[in-house]
Amino acid sequence: MFKFKKDEEFHLDERLSSIAFIMDGNGRWAKKRGLPRSAGHRKGAETFVKLVKFLGKAGAKYITVYAFSTENWKRPREEVDTLMQIFTEYIDRAIDRIGDNDIRVIFLGDKTPLPERLREKCLEIEKKSEKNTRILNIALNYGGRDEIVRAVNAAHADGIERITEEVISRYLYTRESPDPDLVIRTGGEMRTSNFLMWQSAYSEYYFTDTLWPDLSEREIKKIVSDFYRRNRRYGGL
Numbered sequence: 001m002f003k004f005k006k007d008e009e010f011h012l013d014e015r016l017s018s019i020a021f022i023m024d025g026n027g028r029w030a031k032k033r034g035l036p037r038s039a040g041h042r043k044g045a046e047t048f049v050k051l052v053k054f055l056g057k058a059g060a061k062y063i064t065v066y067a068f069s070t071e072n073w074k075r076p077r078e079e080v081d082t083l084m085q086i087f088t089e090y091i092d093r094a095i096d097r098i099g100d101n102d103i104r105v106i107f108l109g110d111k112t113p114l115p116e117r118l119r120e121k122c123l124e125i126e127k128k129s130e131k132n133t134r135i136l137n138i139a140l141n142y143g144g145r146d147e148i149v150r151a152v153n154a155a156h157a158d159g160i161e162r163i164t165e166e167v168i169s170r171y172l173y174t175r176e177s178p179d180p181d182l183v184i185r186t187g188g189e190m191r192t193s194n195f196l197m198w199q200s201a202y203s204e205y206y207f208t209d210t211l212w213p214d215l216s217e218r219e220i221k222k223i224v225s226d227f228y229r230r231n232r233r234y235g236g237l
């Protein structure tokens with residue numbers, strides 16, 4: 001059985017260049033502790049920073065995280081405001097440090113409806129990190145269906161008459177990244193909630209009951225070793 005033993009052995013090789021997370025369960029994490037949902041989102045943001053660092057050290061080339069869906073606007077105004085506030089704070093802090101590491105931040109989703117300050121911070125960090133080589137895609141106001149419809153319309157607007165799979169892939173927000181090899185969803189729900197619909201056609205999925213703020217480096221190692229044991233056939237034999 002494949003298992004990582006020591007820390008230095010944990011490494012993502014070419015079979016797992018692109019890894020994605022549906023970061024779910026912040027609200028329930030808070031509820032279990034009698035805390036407001038916002039406390040779950042704050043803890044979730046800490047977990048996100050910790051795990052991105054950990055995966056970076058392990059050699060991850062493409063990381064994609066689902067931070068806010070096109071459907072999450074349906075939540076109470078107060079919760080949406082808190083989330084936008086947390087995103088703004090974290091991006092603002094990361095802007096100063098982005099020069100010290102090799103992470104290129106790309107936002108997946110339409111920035112137009114975001115609060116102005118957040119929108120500016122998103123553009124600033126994208127610009128400041130554009131020469132870096134390892135990609136961190138942050139899906140913010142992202143929906144897989146929305147993304148495909150936009151891609152087709154954009155291709156059409158550019159005068160492309162024949163839509164092919166290659167054309168669509170080229171017009172998606174994820175055009176800079178390969179399709180995810182592995183999509184991990186925390187929080188126990190067995191659904192994709194409109195995440196990377198096009199890109200995950202042949203992705204491996206892993207669902208865990210662990211709530212996002214509790215996801216540990218140890219569990220990621222376990223999930224990755226599970227992934228390495230899978231046989232990806234892509235319809236072949």
Ligand code: IPE
Nearest residue numbers: 023024025026027028067068
């Ligand atoms: C994920 O956690 C964060 C976002 C969707 C923004 P949730 O807020 O969905 O947490 P649960 O699913 O209610 O526990």
Ligand code: IPE
Nearest residue numbers: 022023024066067068069193
């Ligand atoms: C999916 O979680 C979106 C993010 C993690 C950002 P949700 O909590 O919105 O998903 P549903 O509503 O349970 O499908």
Ligand code: MG
Nearest residue numbers: 024025026187
């Ligand atoms: Mg949820």
